[in-house]
Amino acid sequence: xxxxxxxxxxxxxxxxxxxxxxxxxxxxxxxxxxxxxxxxxxxxxxxxxxxxxxxxxxxxxxxxxxxxxxxxxxxxxxxxxxxxxxxxxxxxxxxxxxxxxxxxxxxxxxxxxxxxxxxxxxxxxxxxxxxxxxxxxxxxxxxxxxxxxxxxxxxxxxxxxxxxxxxxxxxxxxxxxxxxxxxxxxxxxxxxxxxxxxxxxxxxxxxxxxxxxxxxxxxxxxxxxxxxxxxxxxxxxxxxxxxxxxxxxxxxxxxxxxxxxxxxxxxxxxxxxxxxxxxxxxxxxxxxxxxxxxxxxxxxxxxxxxxxxxxxxxxxxxxxxxxxxxxxxxxxxxxxxxxxxxxxxxxxxxxxxxxxxxxxxxxxxxxxxxxxxxxxxxxxxxxxxxxxxxxxxxxxxxxxxxxxxxxxxxxxxxxxxxxxxxxxxxxxxxxxxxxxxxxxxxxxxxxxxxxxxxxxxxxxxxxxxxxxxxxxxxxxxxxxxxxxxxxxxxxxxxxxxxxxxxxxxxxxxxxxxxxxxxxxxxxxxxxxxxxxxxxxxxxxxxxxxxxxxxxxxxxxxxxxxxxxxxxxxxxxxxxxxxxxxxxxxxxxxxxxxxxxxxxxxxxxxxxxxxxxxxxxxxxxxxxxxxxxx
Amino acid sequence: xxxxxxxxxxxxxxxxxxxxxxxxxxxxxxxxxxxxxxxxxxxxxxxxxxxxxxxxxxxxxxxxxxxxxxxxxxxxxxxxxxxxxxxxxxxxxxxxxxxxxxxxxxxxxxxxxxxxxxxx
Numbered sequence: 001x002x003x004x005x006x007x008x009x010x011x012x013x014x015x016x017x018x019x020x021x022x023x024x025x026x027x028x029x030x031x032x033x034x035x036x037x038x039x040x041x042x043x044x045x046x047x048x049x050x051x052x053x054x055x056x057x058x059x060x061x062x063x064x065x066x067x068x069x070x071x072x073x074x075x076x077x078x079x080x081x082x083x084x085x086x087x088x089x090x091x092x093x094x095x096x097x098x099x100x101x102x103x104x105x106x107x108x109x110x111x112x113x114x115x116x117x118x119x120x121x122x123x124x125x126x127x128x129x130x131x132x133x134x135x136x137x138x139x140x141x142x143x144x145x146x147x148x149x150x151x152x153x154x155x156x157x158x159x160x161x162x163x164x165x166x167x168x169x170x171x172x173x174x175x176x177x178x179x180x181x182x183x184x185x186x187x188x189x190x191x192x193x194x195x196x197x198x199x200x201x202x203x204x205x206x207x208x209x210x211x212x213x214x215x216x217x218x219x220x221x222x223x224x225x226x227x228x229x230x231x232x233x234x235x236x237x238x239x240x241x242x243x244x245x246x247x248x249x250x251x252x253x254x255x256x257x258x259x260x261x262x263x264x265x266x267x268x269x270x271x272x273x274x275x276x277x278x279x280x281x282x283x284x285x286x287x288x289x290x291x292x293x294x295x296x297x298x299x300x301x302x303x304x305x306x307x308x309x310x311x312x313x314x315x316x317x318x319x320x321x322x323x324x325x326x327x328x329x330x331x332x333x334x335x336x337x338x339x340x341x342x343x344x345x346x347x348x349x350x351x352x353x354x355x356x357x358x359x360x361x362x363x364x365x366x367x368x369x370x371x372x373x374x375x376x377x378x379x380x381x382x383x384x385x386x387x388x389x390x391x392x393x394x395x396x397x398x399x400x401x402x403x404x405x406x407x408x409x410x411x412x413x414x415x416x417x418x419x420x421x422x423x424x425x426x427x428x429x430x431x432x433x434x435x436x437x438x439x440x441x442x443x444x445x446x447x448x449x450x451x452x453x454x455x456x457x458x459x460x461x462x463x464x465x466x467x468x469x470x471x472x473x474x475x476x477x478x479x480x481x482x483x484x485x486x487x488x489x490x491x492x493x494x495x496x497x498x499x500x501x502x503x504x505x506x507x508x509x510x511x512x513x514x515x516x517x518x519x520x521x522x523x524x525x526x527x528x529x530x531x532x533x534x535x536x537x538x539x540x541x542x543x544x545x546x547x548x549x550x551x552x553x554x555x556x557x558x559x560x561x562x563x564x565x566x567x568x569x570x571x572x573x574x575x576x577x578x579x580x581x582x583x584x585x586x587x588x589x590x591x592x593x594x595x596x597x598x599x600x601x602x603x604x605x606x607x608x609x610x611x612x613x614x615x616x617x618x619x620x621x622x623x624x625x626x627x628x629x
Numbered sequence: 630x631x632x633x634x635x636x637x638x639x640x641x642x643x644x645x646x647x648x649x650x651x652x653x654x655x656x657x658x659x660x661x662x663x664x665x666x667x668x669x670x671x672x673x674x675x676x677x678x679x680x681x682x683x684x685x686x687x688x689x690x691x692x693x694x695x696x697x698x699x700x701x702x703x704x705x706x707x708x709x710x711x712x713x714x715x716x717x718x719x720x721x722x723x724x725x726x727x728x729x730x731x732x733x734x735x736x737x738x739x740x741x742x743x744x745x746x747x748x749x
Contacts, residue, residue, distance in 0.1 A: 409714070409715050412713075412715060413685075413713045413714050413715070414713075416713035416732050416733060417640060417643075417713050417732065419732075419733050420640075420643055420713060420732035420733035420734070421640055421642035421643045421646065423733040423734075423735075424642075424643055424646030424647060424650065424733070424736070425642060425645075425646045427646070427650060427735070427736045428646045428649045428650050431650060431653060431736070432653075435653070443645075443649070446642050446645060446646075449642060450642055533687055535688075559687075560687060560688060
C-alpha cells in the first residue's frame, strides 16, 4: 500500500507536472468527445493558444478544417481499436509554418477499466524529415553516380579488418556475393598474380604518406577473363595519425586500357615505320622547336633523338644553316603551303655534303589552324651521282658514235690516197702506150708503194676491228728483244738506204715474254711513220732500254713535231675528235691505234712526247715478265 | 709558150703521175711537196696559170698555203682543190678556191677543170 501510494503521489504530484511541462514534446489528453483536458506548455507554444483557452475545446478550435479532420480521424482509430498508435501529422503552426510531427496516441482508461479518453505525445520531426529527404536524394545521386561510372564502393575498417562492398564491387571483381564475403584477402585473391603485390603496396604507401590512393591493376575472373580496375581511396586517421579506415571506389577501366593499348600499339607501329624509313622525317611546332625526328635523321646528324627534341634549329645547327632553315620554315608556317626543295646539306660531323630532296608541309589541327610543320628529306646524292653518270655514259656513247663516223671519214680518206696514186699511175702508163711511147719500168715500180700502203691499211683496219672486239690472241713466246729490234731496224735500213738511221740497245740479249710478230708490227709501224712523216734529211733513232721490270722501245725523229692538242687523241682510232687539225694529220692514226691495242694486250703502255719544230719520240714499254692472268 | 701549173701535193706518186700526164698535154708542171715549197717556188718563179692544191700535207697544209698566197699575191691565179676527203667541196669553199676535184679522179675530168679555170 505504501508503495502504491508512493506511486500515486508520483503520478499526481509535482514531479509529473514538471515532466509534462519540461519535455520538448507536446503532451495532451482528450476526453471521449475529443475535448482537451490536458494541454502542456509545448502544445500551447506550437498552437499559439493559451492552455486555459484550449481546455474543454476540441481540435476544430485549434486547426483548420482539413487538419482537424485528419487529427480527429486518427484519434477515432485509437479509441475504436483501443491500442496505442503512432502517426505522422502535418500541422500549420500559429506562425503559419507547415511542420511535420510524429504523434503517439493511446487510450486512457479509468480505474474500473472504462475508456475515458486518449493521451497524445507529439514531437516535431520537421528537421528529421528534411534530413531524411536530403539523405535520400544524396543516396540516389550516389547510386546514380556509381551505376553510371560502374563504380563499386568499398569501406575498410582497418582496426577491425572488416570490409564492406557495394553490390557493384562483386560485379567488378567477378565474385558471387552468395559465396564470397567481403574481406581484404578476398579482394587480393581476385587480383592478377603479377599485380597483387604492387596493388597491396600502393594502399600501404597511400596510408603511410596520407595520400590519395590511385592504383591500376588487373582482375582475373574465374572464367579466365581479365579486366582492368582503377581504384581510388581516401584514408582516415586517428588523433595519433594512425590509419583507422579507408574508403574508396573501384572502376572498370578495361575499355580505356584496351584503347590505350591500341593507341600505344598504333604509336609504336607509326614510330617503327617512321624510324625504319631511310628518309629523314621531322616536325616542328610554331616556335621552331623539334617535336619529332626519326632515327634516320638522328643518324644523319649523329645526334641522339632526346638531345634534339624540344630544341630549336639554332640549338642544333650552325648559325648560318639555322638562319636559312628558320626563314624557309617560317614561310611555310605563315603561308600554310607545302614546299619541295632540293639542297645540298653539309653534315658538320661527317664533313660531307649530301644532296637532299626535302618536302616540307604545314601541320594543321582539326580546325585547319597551322600548329607547326613537318618534313621528309630523302638523300638523293646517290641518285644524282647515278644520273650524272648516266648522262656521262650517254655523252660518251654519243661521242663514240660521232667519232665512229669521223673514223669512217678518215678511213675512206686514207684508202682514197693510195687508190688515187695507183689510178693516176695506171692512166699515165695507158696514155703512153696509146701514144706509142715507151713506158719506163720506174713508172710501174712506183705502183708498189701505194699498193703496199693499201694492203697495210686493210690489215690495220682489220686489226682495229679485231682489237675492238677482243678477237686478237697473242702467240706468247720468250723473245730476245735486242735481236727483234735489231732485225726490224735492219729491214728499214734496207728499204730506205739513204735515210740516216741509228739503233742503240743492250749488248746482251734481253728475253721478254711477248708475241714477236705483233711487237715487230708495232715497231715497224713506228719506224714507218718516222720515215714517212718527217723530211728525208732528218735522222731517225731507235733506242732499246732495259729497265728493272720492263723494256722501253723509243723511235725518235727530228721532224716537224706534233701540236700538243693533238697528242692526246693520237692513239685513239675512234675518238680523234672533230678538230679539222687532227684530221689533217691523218695517216698517223690507224696504225697507232693498232699499236696501242697490241701493246696494251701485252700489259704494256705506249706514249709520245713531242715538241713542235723539235721532233717526236714514240715509245712503248713492255713488262719483262708476263703478267699472270 | 706552154701554160704553167703549180702542183702542190705531198704524195710523190700522185705528184709524179699528174705531172707526167699534164706534161703530155702540153703543160709546164712545177711540183711542190707542201705549202712551204710552193711559196718558195712562187717567190723564185712567179705565179703560174693555175694552182693544183692538195689539202692535207705535212709542213704547211692547203689551208695555210691558201691564206699565205692570198696575202702575198693579190692575183687572179685560179686554185683547184684536190682532196680525198668526203667534204672536198666545203674545203674548196673554205679557202675561196675556183674549183675542186675529188680523189681518185680520171685525167679527163681533171683536164676539163683545168681548162675551165686556167688563165689565158
